[in-house]
Amino acid sequence: MTATTDRADTPSAVPADQIPCITLDPHGTDHHGEAERMRAAGTVVRVLLPDGVPAWTITRTEPLLEVLNHPDISKNWHNWTCARNGDIPDDWSLTGMLKVTNMVTADGAAHQRLRRPVTRTLTARRLQEIRPRIANLINDVVDALPAHADADGVVDLRQHFAYPIPMAVICELVGVPAAKRPQLRRLVESIFRSTTSAEEVVQTQADIDQVLGEIIQLRQDRPGPDLTSDLIALRQNDPEALTDEELAGTLWVMIAAGHETTVSLLLNAIRALLTHPDQLITVRRRAADDPDDAWAAVVEETLRYDAPIGNFMARYPLTDITVAGVTIPAGDAILAPYSLLGRDPDQYGADAQLFNPSRANMRHLAFGSGPHACPGAGLARMEATLALRALFNRYPDMYLASGGDLAPVPSLFSNSVQSLPVIVTTRPDTASSSAASPNIA
Numbered sequence: 001m002t003a004t005t006d007r008a009d010t011p012s013a014v015p016a017d018q019i020p021c022i023t024l025d026p027h028g029t030d031h032h033g034e035a036e037r038m039r040a041a042g043t044v045v046r047v048l049l050p051d052g053v054p055a056w057t058i059t060r061t062e063p064l065l066e067v068l069n070h071p072d073i074s075k076n077w078h079n080w081t082c083a084r085n086g087d088i089p090d091d092w093s094l095t096g097m098l099k100v101t102n103m104v105t106a107d108g109a110a111h112q113r114l115r116r117p118v119t120r121t122l123t124a125r126r127l128q129e130i131r132p133r134i135a136n137l138i139n140d141v142v143d144a145l146p147a148h149a150d151a152d153g154v155v156d157l158r159q160h161f162a163y164p165i166p167m168a169v170i171c172e173l174v175g176v177p178a179a180k181r182p183q184l185r186r187l188v189e190s191i192f193r194s195t196t197s198a199e200e201v202v203q204t205q206a207d208i209d210q211v212l213g214e215i216i217q218l219r220q221d222r223p224g225p226d227l228t229s230d231l232i233a234l235r236q237n238d239p240e241a242l243t244d245e246e247l248a249g250t251l252w253v254m255i256a257a258g259h260e261t262t263v264s265l266l267l268n269a270i271r272a273l274l275t276h277p278d279q280l281i282t283v284r285r286r287a288a289d290d291p292d293d294a295w296a297a298v299v300e301e302t303l304r305y306d307a308p309i310g311n312f313m314a315r316y317p318l319t320d321i322t323v324a325g326v327t328i329p330a331g332d333a334i335l336a337p338y339s340l341l342g343r344d345p346d347q348y349g350a351d352a353q354l355f356n357p358s359r360a361n362m363r364h365l366a367f368g369s370g371p372h373a374c375p376g377a378g379l380a381r382m383e384a385t386l387a388l389r390a391l392f393n394r395y396p397d398m399y400l401a402s403g404g405d406l407a408p409v410p411s412l413f414s415n416s417v418q419s420l421p422v423i424v425t426t427r428p429d430t431a432s433s434s435a436a437s438p439n440i441a
């Protein structure tokens with residue numbers, strides 16, 4: 001396969017109107033089926049976003065890697081021709097994911113300036129320091145699950161397990177008081193949804209601005225050992241460090257990216273294990289020898305097999321480029337279809353569609369690549385490894401309350417389910433108290 005990103009004057013470039021075009025379903029009804037159709041359509045495919053907004057997607061790993069690392073490709077939406085032409089109104093359903101001011105949409109020096117304070121917050125040393133706190137938090141959440149069961153003994157793991165753990169962790173890191181978390185959750189869910197009405201898009205943006213302003217004011221008045229206080233102090237020492245809008249934008253991307261993705265990772269892993277009981281038995285067998293290794297393998301295989309991020313928005317070439325023989329004009333939008341790549345048979349072989357935490361090759365692109373690769377990958381891996389291990393140790397007989405056919409999150413970005421109903425049954429000998437942290441030995 002040719003996997004080059006060249007200038008448009010490459011003689012073999014295929015005209016855009018000869019490239020297949022697929023309309024993406026904002027409801028996410030058949031996420032992996034749609035990904036299969038895109039893969040079958042070619043290496044470089046045209047797609048239509050809601051309201052017929054055009055974009056491109058790259059369905060093979062090597063060409064996408066070149067795009068993600070290409071020096072002439074911007075993440076700044078001001079370089080998107082559609083946005084410049086006024087074709088993307090502020091109340092468009094995807095606006096909240098695209099027209100933002102933070103490191104996700106910054107290039108070069110501005111990107112490094114905005115990203116640096118965040119990577120300093122998420123060093124390996126810092127993660128080791130907060131690990132015991134995260135383990136205790138997880139044990140409390142796991143212990144409380146039976147209390148959330150309805151009259152039929154059913155507990156929704158999205159609501160009571162997958163959401164509270166990453167939300168509490170990221171809010172403690174960022175400095176968000178507990179009282180603000182339910183509102184932030186609603187706003188983040190609204191942003192990730194691709195079917196949002198124009199009224200809701202506008203209201204959500206206003207509410208985000210307001211709640212972030214309140215958090216910044218609170219930390220200005222009462223600084224703490226958190227990212228918001230660090231960023232405020234940074235600005236006091238160096239007024240050029242970041243603007244008001246960039247400060248709010250940084251907090252927002254941390255809160256949003258820092259929990260919604262990990263929620264999906266936890267749900268996708270639990271669902272995969274409960275629908276593949278043979279694999280769960282193998283994981284348990286491996287965990288008896290080396291629990292860290294066994295649960296880390298589950299996390300990596302889930303990131304490959306069912307990546308939390310579907311189609312990430314967006315990159316804009318600054319000059320016409322040719323990718324695998326197809327010319328993408330300057331100013332068009334290119335998506336990164338991370339969940340599609342995880343099931344690429346060219347990378348993972350004929351059994352790419354199967355969940356197998358013992359497979360040899362689990363290298364994946366679920367955290368992206370290049371200058372914008374996820375700075376929270378270490379934290380997400382740690383949280384998910386600890387949380388899955390605690391859950392499956394504590395409730396070894398847990399099973400899905402539905403047949404596994406669950407409503408997807410209506411989103412082009414988020415690949416997960418809206419709820420995960422399970423029955424948790426407790427064996428007396430596995431009961432725990434969070435003080436001793438026995439779930440995470």
Ligand code: HEM
Nearest residue numbers: 103104257258261262265308312366367368372374376380
């Ligand atoms: C399973 C969990 C996670 C997944 C799958 C994930 C995935 C990703 C991906 C694919 C990107 C790069 C997108 C691109 O530009 O193409 C990204 C960026 C980012 N992620 Fe994560 N992420 C996760 C967890 C986290 C956590 C826990 C945090 C915060 C603590 C975080 C913070 C960020 C930030 C700030 C960026 C923007 C980086 C930049 O543009 O330079 N993520 N994430």
